[in-house]
Amino acid sequence: MALGALLVPFAVFLAVGIYNTFNGDCALGPEDRFGCALRQFVVTALSIIPGGVVGFMIAYWVGRRRARVS
Numbered sequence: 001m002a003l004g005a006l007l008v009p010f011a012v013f014l015a016v017g018i019y020n021t022f023n024g025d026c027a028l029g030p031e032d033r034f035g036c037a038l039r040q041f042v043v044t045a046l047s048i049i050p051g052g053v054v055g056f057m058i059a060y061w062v063g064r065r066r067a068r069v070s
Contacts, residue, residue, distance in 0.1 A: 004055015005048055012047040016040045 017040060020026040026036035 001052050001055040001059055004058065005052035008051025008054060009044050009047045012051075013040065013044040016043050 020036045020040060023036075026032055
């Protein structure tokens, strides 16, 4: 669960950073760059909980699968 709560936000941070790099409105001025950085932070912070849920579901699925094999 903790791994999902760390990896998903990291992937989202990179994806939003790449999007901001190729999006033209993030290179217009300092105010726009601050807004883009703030948007990147907020989207990354909001992805922590869904990442934890995804990590929990994967850990639960792996744990159930291992229990059946034994």
